[in-house]
Amino acid sequence: MELPAIDGGHPVRSEMLPFSPPDIGSAEIARVTGVLKSGWITRGGVCEEFENRISDFTGARFAHCLSSATAGLFLSLKIAGIGEGDEVITTPYTFASSVNVILHASAKPVLADVEEDGFQISPQAVASKVTPRTRAVIPVHFGGHPVDLDAVREISKRHDLLVVEDAAHAIGAEYRGKRLGDGKNPCVFSFHAVKNVTTAEGGCVVTNDEKLHKALRLYSLHGQTKDAYEKLSAGGWKYDIAVPGYKFNLTDLQAAVGVEQLKRVEAITKKREEIAERYTALLKEYDFVQTPSVKKGHRSSWHLYPLLIDFSRLSIDRDRFIAALAAENISANVHYIPVHLMSYYKKTFGYRPDDFPAAYSLFRREVSLPIYPQLSFDDVERVVEAIEKLFAHYR
Ligand SMILES: Cc1ncc(COP(=O)(O)O)c(C=O)c1O
Known part of the structure; x- marks a missing residue:
């Protein structure tokens, strides 16, 4: 029109006036150039540095970077064993990814309306949608404005549900004075091109749960017990396929942008x-x-x-x-x-x-x-x- x-x-x-151009400075360009010249451009030390910086920033024990937030939401459900016959509650007021991932996991999405005075999922609406088949809730921190997380966690505790926070918009946001991504449940950030911190495409799951963190590593690179970087060590060529995993890793090239962005967050x-x-x-x-x-x-x-x-x-x-x-x-x-x-x-x-x-x-x-x-x-x-x-x- x-x-x-x-x-x-x-x-x-x-x-x-553009709507949302990426904010790329000379530090990002220099770091990417360094990686291009380093002889290692896919997942490696720069991804690990980025992950360490993310866990320091949010306060969660572990961070695992992925090719997108969509991959992080999906894997969080998949690793929890959510699938056929299960229901997962989320909001209709979101980007389709938050709902598509429930279908990717073969579960049924159940939508709960948002608060009338805002954009965030209504805890009352969530409570009203819980059935014996409900396994998880995905609250979305729409626009970077935190949802009423305590209320969602309280309902989830009562019904033994997993909470997976969709914090695609929300790196740097704070809930009750603390940064989102405290690790009490999986919390997923996006580094897509328009996001506050970008790697062009990318995402991350933060958690305090070591088992989940290890599973994310495994599932995001084919289910290999060792990734290519780890195979570099002497005699490191042997590996096994423990599960039929996915190809969801971030690369050092992308992480180089993210490291410099995160310094300025x-x-x-x-x-x-x-x-x-x-x-x-x-x-x-x-x-x-x-x-x-x-x-x-x-x-x-x-x-x-x-x-x-x-x-x-x-x-x-x-x-x-x-x-x-x-x-x-x-x-x-x-x-x-x-x-x-x-x-x-x-x-x-x-x-x-x-x-x-x-x-x-x-x-x-x-x-x-x-x-x-x-x-x-x-x-x-x-x-x-x-x-x-x-x-x-x-x-
Ligand atoms: C609310 C929300 N959740 C999830 C995603 C998916 O993020 P990604 O593009 O990194 O997969 C987006 C992307 O825009 C989003 O806006």
Whole structure:
């Protein structure tokens, strides 16, 4: 959908402001170059360094890097023995990966609606979906804003369920003053290209459980008892295949980017926080706009800035609003089209939009604004200028 800029074609910016470009500096480039010249480019010492830094950062005993968060979510279920006949509860307000992995594990996804005043899974809704077949819950720290983890853990303890945190958006976020990924249950981060810390593609599972950590190592590289790096040692050529594993490893080339990104994660989070504060300060005066907020005692990683707009107060709908922002050279996005609206899930599980009314209502109002460390405060003001121009025009 293309719309012309208001004001006879004078957009607020002369060039398109990107939505979420990666923040790659000279340190990342130098480290990658070093790995390229080192003679070892796949999983090896740099992955191990990255893992050590991640476990130091989160406080979990172990970290294991993988090719994606999707691989980490899937393996966490698989290694727990979840499969045919089992149910796993998660939210419809997420990227499809959180739900697809349940099907990959041959289990049944059971969706529990989000809180009415936010994007996070409702612990009451989770409790209402537990059956004798339920084995696990995947709470998603949407946008980097922590879920009510204590409540989810409490329900899970009562029913003997595994919790696998989907923290794809949430490295650096804090729950009750402590960083997410404390290791009490598997917690999965994503390092996909748009994430706060990136390796282009990648993910990681942190845990305090040594058995799980060892199993992740085994399952992520074919089930080999020794990976290629370990085989380098004298007489190290012998290995066994203990299980028919997968090919889900990260590479040293990717980890080189991650190591340098992780060194800066505090600065990255702080800048995102400052941008979020600016947006909120500039937009909170509109009574038909709901700005995102972080609950007391928590810290968001601000992977997303999800604005909620009551479009019934404007003469433009959400999709045209985003197209009109693009005409002003501002890119915006929607997170997410809830999973229960996706054709496969509708067809397979017979979902209707109103089956999850809170998720559906959020989806119809949501507009994600650009938020990333390279965004200047002047850029933030241009974004708000474009939004205000549209508000004035379409009231
Ligand atoms: C909430 C959520 N969970 C899981 C994933 C999967 O991450 P990955 O692309 O690293 O597999 C994503 C990716 O965007 C996500 O947004």
